[in-house]
Structure formats: C-alpha cells, structure tokens
Amino acid sequence: MNGRVIAVASDPSHAFSKQRAPEIQLVAGLGVAGDAHAGVTVKHRSRVAADPTQPNLRQVHLIPSELLGELETKGxxxxxxxxxxxxxTSGLDLLSMPQGTLLRVGEAAVLKVTGLRNPCAQIERFQPGLLAAVLGRGPNNELIRKAGIMAVVQTGGTVRVGDLVDVHLPPLPHQPLERV
Incomplete structure (x- = not known):
C-alpha cells in the first residue's frame, strides 16, 4: 500500500490553518521543526490545560486529500x-490504518500512527457546518471522525511535495484508531 504527499505545511503559531511549503523537516521524537505542535509533551492548548506532562501523541497531523474532495461535493x-x-496525502485510507502503523515518507522519515484527530469547535468557526461534515456514523451508530490521523516521528527527515508514502502495518492483532 503506497500513497503520495500532495502538500506539506507548518506554522509557528497556534493558528487553525497552517502555511504550505515545498518541504518540512521532521525531527525524531518532536514533530515538525518550527511547528507550534512540536514537542515531547502535548502542545494542543486544551490538552496542556488538562495535563501539560502528557506525551505528545499529536506531533504530526495527516489528512487524506480524498476528504477535501468529499467536502467540496458538500459545498x-x-x-x-x-x-x-x-x-x-493521496491514495491512502488513513482512517482505516491500525495503531502503530509505520509510514515511511520520502527518503528517510518514519512516522508511527497514534490515533485519530478529534475535530474541535475551531473547525466550525473556520466554516459553519464543517464540524458535522467531518463526523459521521458507522453501521453500529458509532461516531466516525474523518478529520485525519495523528502520528509521532520515529525517524526524522525531509518531507517534500510529491514524496512517496510507504505503509507498514504492525503485527496482528491490529488495534483500531481511537482519538488522541
């Protein structure tokens, strides 16, 4: 299973959207160099308020471009x-990956998938109705979060637009993604 990077971004502030760039630098154990969410411990404001010593399981946020296309069909x-x-990314079913999936991105970087992004109220302020659009219900009425996945950086490296993403599933039994 392979995919491709179609965009990369970072932002030194806690702004909702990030700034696109031709490349980003991933730093092992920290995240994206220069990004507000990089660090060993949590950087998301709500999580810092709850417990600033929690490990940062949200160092890198990935979203499939297919979600953007789906949202476009909804206006x-x-x-x-x-x-x-x-x-x-493009060509990857990020949401179906189990916990612990390794993503080799570009020549050297390796990410370890930790869980699902939990969309917050900021997404609704960005565009009204968007929160409901990135949430769904499964066959057993379970909540489905479609706002991407989170990962930690196992091996650093440069990630560029156009890089391949190679997926390595963890050993069985697979654990489904939960919000982190």
Missing amino acids: FKIAPADLGENIT
Missing part, C-alpha cells in the same frame, strides 16, 4: 493545510 472550499494538517 465547502477547503485547500490543503486549511484544516491544520502538516501532511496531505
């Missing part, structure tokens, strides 16, 4: 990096 205008992701 939303969303470009890569608008939803705060660091890496926008």
Whole structure:
C-alpha cells in the first residue's frame, strides 16, 4: 500500500490553518521543526490545560486529500493545510490504518500512527457546518471522525511535495484508531 504527499505545511503559531511549503523537516521524537505542535509533551492548548506532562501523541497531523474532495461535493472550499494538517496525502485510507502503523515518507522519515484527530469547535468557526461534515456514523451508530490521523516521528527527515508514502502495518492483532 503506497500513497503520495500532495502538500506539506507548518506554522509557528497556534493558528487553525497552517502555511504550505515545498518541504518540512521532521525531527525524531518532536514533530515538525518550527511547528507550534512540536514537542515531547502535548502542545494542543486544551490538552496542556488538562495535563501539560502528557506525551505528545499529536506531533504530526495527516489528512487524506480524498476528504477535501468529499467536502467540496458538500459545498465547502477547503485547500490543503486549511484544516491544520502538516501532511496531505493521496491514495491512502488513513482512517482505516491500525495503531502503530509505520509510514515511511520520502527518503528517510518514519512516522508511527497514534490515533485519530478529534475535530474541535475551531473547525466550525473556520466554516459553519464543517464540524458535522467531518463526523459521521458507522453501521453500529458509532461516531466516525474523518478529520485525519495523528502520528509521532520515529525517524526524522525531509518531507517534500510529491514524496512517496510507504505503509507498514504492525503485527496482528491490529488495534483500531481511537482519538488522541
């Protein structure tokens, strides 16, 4: 299973959207160099308020470009990096990946998938109705979060637009993604 990077982004502030760039630098154990969410411990404001010593399981945010296309069919205008992701992918079913999946991105970087992004109220302020559009219900009425996945950086490296993403599933039994 392979995909491709179609956009990369970072932002030194806690703005909702990030700034697109031709490349980003991933730093092992920290996240995206220069990004407000990089660090060993949590950087998301709500999580810092709850417990600033929690490990940062949200160092890198990935969203599939296919979600952006789905949102466009619902009348939303969303470009890569608008939803705060660091890496926008194409050709990968990110949401179905189990916990612990390894993503080799580009020549050297390796990400370990930790869980699902939990969309917050900021997404609704970005565009009214968007929160409901990135949530769904499964066959057993379970909540489905479609706002991307989170990962930690296992091996640093440069990630560029156009890089391949190679997926390595963890050993069985697989654990489904939960919000982190």
